[in-house]
Amino acid sequence: MSSFSCSIFSASKLTFRWTFGLTDEERVFLNAAYLGDVGIVRQSLEDSVESSLNVNCVDYMGRNALHLAIDSEKLDVIEILLDNLSFNCIEEALLHAISKGATKIVKIIIEHPNFMAGEDKLRRMGGGDAFFRLEEKSQFPPDITPLILAAHYNNHEIIQMFLSRNHTIEKPHPISCNCQDCVTKQNYDSLKRSRSRLNAYRALASPAYMALSSPDPIMTTFELRQEMMRLAEVEKEFKVG
Known part of the structure; x- marks a missing residue:
């Protein structure tokens, strides 16, 4: 040709x-x-x-x-x-x-x-619950909210916009949680559950989000670090590669 x-x-x-x-x-x-x-x-x-x-x-x-x-x-x-x-x-x-x-x-x-x-x-x-959304957005997983995404990018201005509109990032339940919601999600798609947990913790660990949402960012940073170190012992996804 x-x-x-x-x-x-x-x-x-x-x-x-x-x-x-x-x-x-x-x-x-x-x-x-x-x-x-x-x-x-x-x-x-x-x-x-x-x-x-x-x-x-x-x-x-x-x-x-x-x-x-x-x-x-x-x-x-x-x-x-x-x-x-x-x-x-x-x-x-x-x-x-x-x-x-x-x-x-x-x-x-x-x-x-x-x-x-x-x-x-x-x-x-x-x-x-976006977790069970069948059709994912073209570019982002369904569990990604505007505030979570802004935190991933550590964008102070945009994070503040959503915090002022009463948006929040919920901390995931413990991995061993046996509440109906966690059990249902684990049985539905364990990989998807792990991904959503990682997305949430990545947002919670954003310096900009902690500075704007916590009354004591330093203590919040310390507590989150300790929690993620414990998670790394039971969830391989949280370990440093």
Whole structure:
């Protein structure tokens, strides 16, 4: 096969990966969101009622329109999309913004009425245990909350945003706990349980989180270190490699 033919094949393969599962309208919509074309994004949303456009569609990498607008930091488009996308799409995009350290965008999202309404609804329903969520987010495990992710990145500003909104990180139960919840999780997926415990402890060990959430960060650090040393004796995941 000639190099020219190879180039055509590679380009065709890339186009297929991008367009697979998307209508032409959805492809144009996602591209406009990334480029920050407010006119096309607005028109696509207005036409979505009568067209085949799914405003919550994602590309082959699992990125929705808001995700793409965050990547290119198009604030006007972000505001428009927050008015129209589902809470699940907004929540996924929020985690992406946290991972990028986009403090201004994180603030815009969590203060938007649609996000606050979705958060309130989730709270009224008891929150739902993310551990048993069947469909994981495209980029993050289902047990990763915005505050846990912000703590993983040790981002003081973003951690403070969520603490001021009464978000918390719950300390995992002891590994030997025989409460119904722990037994159910262990039987359901022991590896997933270990991963969620590691994610929680990694967040709890964040210097920024401890400094902002504890009345005595030094004592909290000492106690957490002792606890993790004990855990390392019974849980191999906590041992230093």
